[in-house]
Amino acid sequence: MSEKTVDYIIVGLGLAGIAFAEELKKQQKSFVVFEDVSQTSSLVAGGMYNPVILKRFTPVWNAKEQLDVAIPFYKMLENKLSASFDQVFSIYRTFKSVEEQNNWFIACDKPALQEYMHPEIVDVASDSIVAPFRAGRLKHTGRIKVKELVNAYRDDLKQSGSLIEETFRHDNIITWETHIDYKNLRADKIVFCEGNGIEKNRFFNKLPLNGTKGELLTIYAPDLKLNDVVKSAIFILPLGEDHYKVGATFNWSDQTNTPTIEGRKELEEKLRTVINCKYEVVGHEAGVRPTTGDRRPLLGCHKDNSRLAILNGLGTRGVMIAPLMAKKLYQFLENDIPLDKEVDIRRFKQKG
Ligand SMILES: Cc1cc2nc3c(=O)[nH]c(=O)nc-3n(C[C@H](O)[C@H](O)[C@H](O)COP(=O)(O)OP(=O)(O)OC[C@H]3O[C@@H](n4cnc5c(N)ncnc54)[C@H](O)[C@@H]3O)c2cc1C
Incomplete structure (x- = not known):
């Protein structure tokens, strides 16, 4: 018997999980986040944002669109959490x-x-x-203090009772036509933001994410x-x-x-x-x-169950790309706005 009903379960509180949680808040959707600190990418990241690939002096894919969303996103979090995350240099x-x-x-x-x-x-x-x-x-260019951001965000979720500090076990998911049950939770959808932890996720671990x-x-x-x-x-x-x-x-x-x-x-x-x-x-x-062979993120739904979604593959540039990708995934899940082909997991037809 479910004790709590939410719109979404998010698995993972790195940059991807935070960006998607914020999108849900903005859209007034309810959610809980599972986090077990099994991955450390966001916690150790240098956190730099930089629109130019410095090896070859070429532009980062979609840099302008990413920065236009990312900088106001971190500014908004600074205001909300009364902290300073953006170090411009x-x-x-x-x-x-x-x-x-x-x-x-x-x-x-x-x-x-x-x-x-x-x-x-x-x-x-x-x-x-x-x-x-x-x-x-x-x-x-500059740097987001990602560790400070993750820690502040985690504290904020804790206070609102939206954080569950345990490992999410994929085998405990029960899917129904109208919803999903997970232990004592009922949700409309689950979004997996697990970074390299994807290898333990039997729904998505065939996708080509090679950490x-x-x-x-x-x-x-x-x-x-x-x-x-x-x-x-x-x-x-x-x-x-x-x-x-x-x-x-x-x-x-x-x-x-x-x-x-x-x-x-x-x-x-x-x-x-x-x-x-x-x-x-x-x-x-x-x-x-969480890097991919084609250096593009992994967004979309499981091919047999549209209630299971993924936001992953942020690669070496999670700071710039996470906020925009969270928006795109939300629009896809809630408003049926198609994902760009480059980020849609259906580009890996036989695997997704
Ligand atoms: C050394 C290094 C330097 C970097 N420098 C930069 C940089 O300068 N600029 C930049 O933009 N990017 C940088 N990055 C890349 C950036 O860190 C990543 O793009 C980004 O952090 C990925 O975020 P994520 O949320 O997808 O994954 P993660 O940060 O790995 O988050 C996934 C979360 O899911 C949790 N999780 C996984 N499975 C489960 C489960 N079953 N149950 C509960 N919780 C679970 C994990 O504990 C983790 O907290 C760097 C990365 C590294 C390693």
Whole structure:
């Protein structure tokens, strides 16, 4: 016998779960969220938003549409939760050669990138950064303090009695024509926002989500004196009070959230090519990014049951993409507005 009836059950409270929960609140739908801290991607994320792919100087897919939704979304959460999450700063991309400097200018002329790239070559504002070929600077970039956001959001849900701090067990779902039962809950729909935890979800684990593990260090470097992000062999991100995040690694075989000696070694080796001052490692974290082969999110419903939906595959850019994708999924589920083909799980016909 169900004791509580809600419109939605959300599984997972990372960036995807928070974005969908907020969409539900906006639309005055009721929900509960299950969260068991089995995945750490949102908790460890650098949290940067940046509309340019810094390897090739090309625009991020749909960057403008994503940012136009994301920035007001985080601002709204700052107001609601009385906290500050958006740390605005420039990103300096250091150059390895004259050829890269030229490529920067070529990219600056492209209409899709003009808005985001300063057409000049500059010095990084820190004597401790090694950048003989200097750097290019990006606009409209910054960082969302994702861990602080997740923790504040979790506390808020707790207070309203909407958070269930336990593992959601997929085998306990009973589906009916008119609703879903899960233990003592009755819901209209379930939205799975499980990140790399999808592997335990028998309804969606055939979808091609192949997690990419990432490790990050936190360093204390009082002589570095850096106020903006530097992206070189690695990124260095100022946290305040002479602390910096340094990352990240990419590992496609290890699917655990455990920091490794190899990960730290790789990051420190790269760090020493970028800075020439002393530092001390004071933290080391890891998480698995929910990445997909075609670098597009996974949105949609189970092919045999439209009450089971998924919001996943946010990849390496969850901060920018989560709020827009939550809106699109909601419009699809409630108003039958078709999903863009690029994000719809039906692009994997035989698997979805
Ligand atoms: C090292 C690193 C650096 C990154 N840097 C950036 C960056 O600078 N900018 C950026 O935009 N993105 C970055 N990312 C990517 C970003 O973290 C992800 O895109 C995003 O966090 C994915 O959010 P999510 O909600 O889909 O998944 P997750 O954050 O993994 O959340 C899923 C949640 O579901 C819960 N869960 C799963 N299964 C169950 C279950 N059965 N029952 C209950 N709860 C469950 C998990 O505990 C977890 O909290 C980085 C990621 C890593 C690892």
